[in-house]
Amino acid sequence: MNFLSHYYFERDNPDENIVLGVILPDLIKNAQKEINLYPLKEKQLFLGDPIQHSLLKGWERHLEVDRVFHNSDFFKVQTHALKQLILPACENSPVKPFFLAHIGIELVLDHILTVKGIINIHTFYEQLIKSDKKAIELFLKNCGVTDTSIFMKFLDNFITSRYLFSYQKIENISYALNRICMRIWPNPFTETQTEMLTEKLIIYRDALEPEYLDIFKRIERMLPPII
Known part of the structure; x- marks a missing residue:
């Protein structure tokens, strides 16, 4: 799932550091894709600091949500459906349709959550602003990141851009x-292909809207409470 879909599960959580922790794995991958962090393997490093512990709780929630989502029938069925729909837009493109469908589902879910007003993007950013930046740096250092300046600059830009x-x-x-595709393939789509992709995404969104919330409710029922 993408940023706003992960936020859905913590939209009423007053702990801004858990909220940041929930999106932290994806933030790190966007900032420095070569970095792989495994804080859950050394939980003891974070338990002495309540704020770092909150970040760790959010990180753990992120992984659990992704695990349930990617193993769900919803994900399998919808990936196949969107893949078939976007095949014409991928013709003569280096982009793998399954890859595009995988990411596309997640972004379309974010889109629907925003237009339906299920989550408040302003509140999301306000919580990120309130999160403890010094604790984030310590968290990253405990994960083995020696130079935290790259990520902290990325986080600041992520918050201020309101993207x-x-x-x-x-x-x-x-x-x-x-x-996203440009990170892997040069010139992934022509302007015409991008326009066609938008047309296909509109068709897909309109078909998904009546049942999109089912997957969120299903995951919500399966998530243990954050302690």
Whole structure:
């Protein structure tokens, strides 16, 4: 799941550091894709500091949500459905349709959550602003990151840009998908292909809307309370 879909499960959580922890794995991958962190293997490093412990709780919640989501029938069925729909947009493109469908589902879910008003993006960013930046640096250092400046600069830009507000428009989901693909393939889509992708995403979104919330409720029922 993507940033706002992960936030859905903590939308009423007053602990801003848990909220940041919930999206921290994806933030790190966006900031420094070569870094792999495994804080849950050494929990004892974070238990002495309540704020770092909150970050760890959020991190653990992120992994659990992704595990349930990616193993669900919903994900398998919807990945196949979107893959078939976007095949014409991927013709003569280096982009793998399954990869695009996987990411596309997650971004479309974020989009629907915003347009339906299920989550409040402003509140999300306000919580990120309140999160303890010194504790984040210590958390990363405990994970083995020696130079935290790259991530901290990325986090600051992520917060100040308010980029996720753009997810309210479906054409920006196509733009985001194109940008993601550009990290792997040069010139993944032509302008015409991007326009076609938007058309396919609109069809997919309209078909998904009546049942999109089911997967969130299903995951919610399976999640243990944060202690």
